[in-house]
Amino acid sequence: MDKYNNKETVRYSSFFSTFFDITKEGKKFLSYRSKRWILIIGIHLFFFLSFYIDLQLLEGSLSGSRFLGFHMIDPFISIQMFVATYHVPINMIIGITTIIIVYLLVGGRSYCAWVCPYGLLSEIGEKWHNTLVSKNIIKNRKFDERVRHIFWFIFLLLSFSSGxxxxxxxxxxxxxxxxxxxxWSVAIIWVVVVFLMEVFFSRRAWCKYICPVGTTYSYISKGSALKIQWNDNCDHCMVCHDVCFESHVLELTKAKYDTQREKNGIKTQYVTGIDCSLCGRCIDVCHEDALKFDFRLKGLI
Ligand code: SF4
Ligand code: SF4
Structure with missing residues (x-):
């Protein structure tokens, strides 16, 4: 993407162009999207190799794994297990503690953008969906994103009542x-159904409105050290809103807050919304370099 010379909106950028960014001097480098894809593919390659050639580096799957001997367990699975059986084995307590510490450091919902394999599929679906919307072939249906919290509760209630x-x-x-x-197993049909719902019905619907795994990580986001930081170079072009599927978290980029910020001498602010997945798409497209990752504990290192 040549963000300094073009408005890199979803509509006007080809999907493959988003894997690279171009500096002001014209040099190409890997965008955050590429880095995320490399990490997700790498994680699954290690899982695969551990299973097939007993590499013992990263064993298991995303539900429960062991990385260099450290147990890691998906927090939502652990909570479901607890409400279904009233029992949490010691390995599970170690696993969930490790995961919570890691994600408190690297941003709770970063799991969705940097680890989840469905996220990759969903990004392809998002591009197809946006293309169909821009050609007026389909409509994008938007709902209140807070419905995710209701789904989260319902799934726990189902575990509690059924065991x-x-x-x-x-x-x-x-x-x-x-x-x-x-x-592969026959369950993959369900993944295809969800993918098609995202392509034809509503942009990133599973991630945005349903997935309780992502919702659990978003609760960890609240106290996480890694955040997106905005600065007052921003010209309020709204390109970041266009590429972000959780654009409500970018409310602070709107011009209407400038008067108040100027009055209080505020030059930088954090994106604090728990739905931000730290995907870096907004940084990839911001032609004013008004957004960047910031580690809030850097002063302690
Ligand atoms: S942060 Fe960047 S992309 Fe977003 S509105 Fe401001 S200048 Fe535009
Ligand atoms: S605010 Fe930026 S990093 Fe956060 S979800 Fe939106 S595009 Fe991704």
């Missing part, structure tokens, strides 16, 4: 992760 991890039957993240590592 089973009900959501795991529908969990596209686990289904896809297991399919990549251990091979």
């Amino acid at each position: 089973y991890l009900v959501f795991e039957t529908f969990n596209v993240v686990s289904i896809l992760s297991r399919a990549i590592i251990y091979g």
